[in-house]
Amino acid sequence: MEADNKQVYGVLAEFRNPKELVDAASSVKKSGYKDFDTYAPFPIHGMEKAMGLKNSPLGWIVLGGALTGMIGALALMIWVMGYEYPMNISGKPFINLPIYVPITFELTVLLSAFAATFGMIALNKLPRFHNPLFNVERFEKASDDGFFVCIEASDDLFSEEKVTKLFQDNGATHIETVYDSE
Amino acid sequence: MSKPKITDSLEFPSDLNVTKSLFGVGVVGLLASGVGYFLEHDQFFFSYLVSFAFFSSIALASLFFVMLQHLTRSEWSAVLRRIPETISSNIWIWALFIIPVLLGMHSLYHWTHAEAVAHDPVLQGKQPYLNTPFFIIRQVIYFGLWSFLGYRMYNKSVKMDDTGDWGLQTLLRRTSGPGIFFFAITLAFASFDWLMALDPHWYSTIFGVYYFAMSFQGLFAAMILIVFFLWRKGLLTSTIKDGHIYDLGVQMFGFTIFYAYIAFSQFLLIYYANIPEETVWYLERLSGGYEYLAYFYLFGRFVIPFIVLLPKWTKSSYKIVGTVSALILASHLVELYWIVMPVLNHHGFHLNWMTITSFLGLGGIFFGLFFYRFKQNKMVPINDPKLADSLNKH
Numbered sequence: 001m002e003a004d005n006k007q008v009y010g011v012l013a014e015f016r017n018p019k020e021l022v023d024a025a026s027s028v029k030k031s032g033y034k035d036f037d038t039y040a041p042f043p044i045h046g047m048e049k050a051m052g053l054k055n056s057p058l059g060w061i062v063l064g065g066a067l068t069g070m071i072g073a074l075a076l077m078i079w080v081m082g083y084e085y086p087m088n089i090s091g092k093p094f095i096n097l098p099i100y101v102p103i104t105f106e107l108t109v110l111l112s113a114f115a116a117t118f119g120m121i122a123l124n125k126l127p128r129f130h131n132p133l134f135n136v137e138r139f140e141k142a143s144d145d146g147f148f149v150c151i152e153a154s155d156d157l158f159s160e161e162k163v164t165k166l167f168q169d170n171g172a173t174h175i176e177t178v179y180d181s182e
Numbered sequence: 183m184s185k186p187k188i189t190d191s192l193e194f195p196s197d198l199n200v201t202k203s204l205f206g207v208g209v210v211g212l213l214a215s216g217v218g219y220f221l222e223h224d225q226f227f228f229s230y231l232v233s234f235a236f237f238s239s240i241a242l243a244s245l246f247f248v249m250l251q252h253l254t255r256s257e258w259s260a261v262l263r264r265i266p267e268t269i270s271s272n273i274w275i276w277a278l279f280i281i282p283v284l285l286g287m288h289s290l291y292h293w294t295h296a297e298a299v300a301h302d303p304v305l306q307g308k309q310p311y312l313n314t315p316f317f318i319i320r321q322v323i324y325f326g327l328w329s330f331l332g333y334r335m336y337n338k339s340v341k342m343d344d345t346g347d348w349g350l351q352t353l354l355r356r357t358s359g360p361g362i363f364f365f366a367i368t369l370a371f372a373s374f375d376w377l378m379a380l381d382p383h384w385y386s387t388i389f390g391v392y393y394f395a396m397s398f399q400g401l402f403a404a405m406i407l408i409v410f411f412l413w414r415k416g417l418l419t420s421t422i423k424d425g426h427i428y429d430l431g432v433q434m435f436g437f438t439i440f441y442a443y444i445a446f447s448q449f450l451l452i453y454y455a456n457i458p459e460e461t462v463w464y465l466e467r468l469s470g471g472y473e474y475l476a477y478f479y480l481f482g483r484f485v486i487p488f489i490v491l492l493p494k495w496t497k498s499s500y501k502i503v504g505t506v507s508a509l510i511l512a513s514h515l516v517e518l519y520w521i522v523m524p525v526l527n528h529h530g531f532h533l534n535w536m537t538i539t540s541f542l543g544l545g546g547i548f549f550g551l552f553f554y555r556f557k558q559n560k561m562v563p564i565n566d567p568k569l570a571d572s573l574n575k576h
Contacts, residue, residue, distance in 0.1 A: 101450065
């Protein structure tokens with residue numbers, strides 16, 4: 001089926017159970033690959049460590065949203081109520097921090113929530129309507145009883161033979177090269 | 183279900199003389215304060231009330247914590263539960279320490295002065311609630327209920343250590359449901375009686391929640407420090423793990439925000455509405471040097487803990503969590519002082535030595551009682567069906 005001009009996307013290997021998947025992931029990491037991912041029907045404890053995943057930068061994105069909201073709200077209120085259009089409200093000072101707290105709080109929370117939602121979507125590279133892995137029929141098992149590792153061709157160390165060998169050494173039950181659909 | 187594996191000894195070592203030294207500090211502190219009674223008896227009662235409200239808040243928050251864990255069938259806390267259980271088991275002894283407050287009612291509470299009430303229509307209106315006999319009856323009801331609940335929570339849990347009868351779990355859960363309901367009501371009214379009634383003209387309907395929020399935040403800080411103390415003595419070092427401290431840190435962080443929300447809600451509404459009889463309470467407390475105490479606890483129990491405990495790694499660092507806990511407890515004491523003391527020294531802030539001696543006195547007795555009881559039983563509910571999951575926390 002596969003024509004020669006099709007681009008190799010990566011090599012997909014299937015493993016028997018979560019334990020073998022974790023072992024395979026850590027040996028893939030040890031071999032120095034960076035562009036790889038694992039696929040399983042449920043979250044596997046200890047997988048982040050095995051894959052050497054770093055903390056998600058999402059927290060910092062949310063912090064950015066929060067600070068933007070906080071500073072924006074305070075700046076707007078201080079500017080409007082303190083300088084641009086001061087109003088006497090029951091004799092209180094024009095720039096009156098306690099009264100600014102609810103709006104500052106609300107805007108901080110709102111922009112944090114936006115940053116969390118959209119930051120998460122962006123970090124997951126969504127929306128994405130197709131993934132070359134869907135070309136592999138077996139891959140449907142990833143949402144049922146299949147445990148997969150895929151090393152992607154974009155990795156500097158990638159070569160089909162070496163990767164296939166690595167998977168074989170780790171006891172993969174099924175190895176397949178994945179092609180881009182174009 | 184596998185039997186939980188515990189490698190630590192679960193008996194509090196009997197050669198540790200914590201109890202004796204704590205009781206020693208307690209007795210000396212109370213005696214010193216007792217001398218103060220003859221010098222300045224109004225000051226004695228106010229100083230005593232600050233410390234009494236402080237340690238009662240820890241005891242009551244413990245009782246609430248235990249009932250909450252039973253109601254939610256929490257697994258994470260099973261290994262820690264004996265600590266708050268032990269604290270709440272002593273409420274029936276702690277009840278004796280309300281007696282000095284009752285004896286000092288005339289010094290503490292303006293509304294006990296018949297001649298003041300005679301000229302004051304507001305106090306006359308409140309007389310059906312704020313009168314000496316009913317005040318005393320209420321204290322008996324509160325402490326009766328709390329003693330019953332606290333002792334039962336502890337007693338049945340200890341019984342389960344011996345018999346391994348899991349039916350006791352169900353029994354405690356059934357007690358906790360109505361228990362938590364009556365606890366909420368009595369705690370709110372107790373805070374009205376002890377603290378809000380110091381300014382009988384002033385009222386705040388959120389005050390019960392405010393006292394509860396302070397207490398519950400303080401409890402997590404106290405529990406973290408107690409665990410660190412046990413660890414330092416080499417106890418339970420491989421039973422209570424990083425994960426448990428992290429969980430306590432998370433809860434402390436959560437209730438830091440809850441506390442700030444409630445405390446600020448009370449302040450903002452009064453500040454915004456600007457009604458003289460309500461604002462006067464804050465006016466007295468934000469002038470004459472008391473405003474520095476307010477800034478201290480604002481930063482000490484909200485701003486700093488909030489910022490510091492925000493990242494994940496700080497909540498698993500013992501040094502940081504321990505320091506923040508100590509800061510929160512200090513702020514808790516300062517805040518109670520800030521609530522109580524302006525009633526006596528309304529011309530300005532003035533720290534009296536009796537505040538320190540009565541704090542040490544009541545603190546020594548409180549923790550002396552805690553360790554005295556803690557010694558008598560295993561430090562972990564050994565037959566609790568949820569213990570195995572609690573031990574396997576990551």
